[in-house]
Amino acid sequence: MTGRRGRTRFPASVYRHGDEPDPRFSLANERTFLAWIRTSLALLAAGVALEGLALPLQPQLRLAASVLLVVLGLSAPLQAWFGWARDERAMRCKQPLGAPALAAPLTAGTALAGLLVLLGLLLR
Template identity: 80%
Template sequence: MSTPEPSQDRDGPLPDRRFPASVYRHGTEPDPRFSLANERTFLAWIRTSLALLAAGVALEGLGLPLQPDLRLAASIVLIVLGLLAPVQAWRGWTRDERAVRLGTPLASPALASPLTVGTVVAGVLVLLGLVLR
């Protein structure tokens, strides 16, 4: 007597109960390498988020010799960017995983432009804070 595959029972395939259903209920299982690469990208966005948050907190917390208002503004910009990066991580992971499962093209990162502009703004604020101290 053979035992059924883990993904099947006697009545056919088992429903996929993985989270999020909006990803896993579509398409077919991709090559694991693609899913793992997508996960690594997700984790890179999370690391970026942690770095931005740490930079924002450190910039204000260490009391660096910068013009105080500009230092605070740069800190706030970095912290807000650190809060946006996990949103990009999640949205990007779900969209890309669904696209891989459906065999459709991958979308570009939705929040890459605001994160880029925000990082430049924070850098300019820090530079101005150095010059105007």
Template identity: 70%
Template structure:
């Protein structure tokens, strides 16, 4: 390769991830990518659930239904952040041969889903 032609390693995005450490076993990077995609699917499900709560005429007290719907949409917006930053942190750890980090937003997301479920449950009972 010539000096002007960047290596494939230099062209990958994000450079802040790929410029560190050494290339890990491809199986680990692919598993990390599958986890990223699982978070994206989770985000889509949260968004769909929030929209469905408001779009469908469900027998749930309207204020509690709206609160649960908004909470699910907010969580659906937060999940892709977990996907991206979690993927980058894990890829860097793999490349630097460090222990893998845990997901930062999984706890708040789980609590938020539980709260949304409780809002719907209470909304069903008080209607």
């Protein structure tokens, strides 16, 4: 699919399929993408702050929670990109939208990081 001035739209793996969906749906998909990016930034900031501020927690648990939050923050953009592409392609082909593939691991990992911080507070 070509855009203005005959240029190919990126990524071609999405735009070469099907027909243009209602712009409201594409914009909603883009807002979801941006929400995942904001989530990534928050997880990264939390992980860096937890270790960087040297909060009075049990050191090994604080480090484990920090590393886990940073890893989760690095995986959220993957969910953002692949989820956006999958859903945009599905809308263009008039197929059902899929569930976020990394939502369960991100949820479990965030809960585990919270538990590590709680234990770090209790065991200091």
